[in-house]
Amino acid sequence: MAVPRINRLGDLQLKIMKVLWDSSEATVAEVHENLSVEADFAYTTIATMLRKMEARGLVKHRAEERKFLYRAKVKADDVKSKMSTHFVERMFEGSLADMVSHLLTTHEVSREELDRLSQLIAERKKKL
Numbered sequence: 001m002a003v004p005r006i007n008r009l010g011d012l013q014l015k016i017m018k019v020l021w022d023s024s025e026a027t028v029a030e031v032h033e034n035l036s037v038e039a040d041f042a043y044t045t046i047a048t049m050l051r052k053m054e055a056r057g058l059v060k061h062r063a064e065e066r067k068f069l070y071r072a073k074v075k076a077d078d079v080k081s082k083m084s085t086h087f088v089e090r091m092f093e094g095s096l097a098d099m100v101s102h103l104l105t106t107h108e109v110s111r112e113e114l115d116r117l118s119q120l121i122a123e124r125k126k127k128l
Contacts, residue, residue: 006058006074006082012041012049013058017079020059020072027067 009017012035019026019034026034032046050070053059061068092098100117103109 006079008086009058009079009083012045013053014079016046016049016053017058017072017074017076020070021076025069025071027069029067031070 015035016031019031023030023034028043028047028050031050032041032043035041035046050059050061050068054061054070058072058074059070060073061070063069088094088096088099092102
């Protein structure tokens with residue numbers, strides 16, 4: 001089986017993955033209930049999306065009685081890595097500095113966040 005393309009997940013797909021990562025396994029009804037807190041998704045929309053995600057190799061299911069229990073086949077860290085790399089490459093031509101500069105000029109940043117960024121940069125410099 002081919003490796004799933006995880007660099008492009010839509011908003012709903014990502015929300016479903018987060019539910020599965022948090023719960024390890026969930027039925028369509030449980031995913032639907034979890035997502036209904038923030039938006040009004042149809043049950044059938046969630047079921048269809050889970051089937052499509054399974055076809056892509058992102059999730060898999062097992063049958064238990066008359067229910068399908070879905071779980072993630074890809075790790076959260078792998079998705080974060082692939083999606084962020086894809087984003088930096090497409091939007092900033094691979095320049096992490098350009099991305100950080102953009103974020104610092106377009107978002108409110110607290111002193112604590114700046115201190116944390118400085119600490120992360122210092123730690124990374126030590127590894128070079």
